Amino acid sequence: MMNRVFVALDTPKLATAKELARRVRHHVGGIKLGLEFFLANGRHGVHEMAEIGLPIFLDLKLHDIPNTVAKAIQALGDLEPAILTVHAAGGRAMLEDAKAAAPAGTKVVAVTMLTSLDAQDMASIGLAPDPHAQVMRMTELAQAAGIDGIVCSGAEVAAAHTLWPRGFFVVPGVRPANGAVGDQKRVVTPRTALDAGASILVIGRPITSAEDPDMAAREIGATL
């Protein structure tokens, strides 16, 4: 079976990202590049990382009016990432236009509720303090808009999968048992997330901040 771990290379330094990717490349299934990397290295950096030969997940979490998001996706041009993120809260028209603008081979997935937020955070931004209900609402919206899937925590993925059996489910906020949680609030172990229906797992610091990233990736892989 394919390796379903995408390593999040959250660094602005191209050389560091390349070095980390080379070290873990045989123990992960893909590379996730986020805003930090993209703003520092742009399209050139993505091309350089693609040379490593693993699928690229471009986690830009686009969130704007439909026209702007569609144009931004068109501007990515030949990068053709395997996966691209937008925010579900941009609304149905934005999601539809994002999918229409994306290359045919790119999965467009919508962030439902950041894994760094809990019920209290939701209340503080004027939402009902119920992450599960909000993720279900956003899952229905994403499905109705015709995109490929969603990003949610491992705590919601089983219910989201039931709602959308053919959806593609990206799960960050994944930590090995007893791993440092950091700024993540809705966290599960890699095994739990996969058993609950995750299509891929996004794992950053548990691998990239380890003394031996290669060993950390192998140890995580051994639990799956």
Ligand SMILES: O=c1ccn([C@@H]2O[C@H](COP(=O)(O)O)[C@@H](O)[C@H]2O)c(=O)[nH]1
């Ligand atoms: O809800 C979300 C959406 C995206 N992310 C991203 O995943 C990684 C997680 O990194 P860790 O170091 O394993 O915490 C990071 O790039 C986030 O931008 C997320 O965590 N939650």
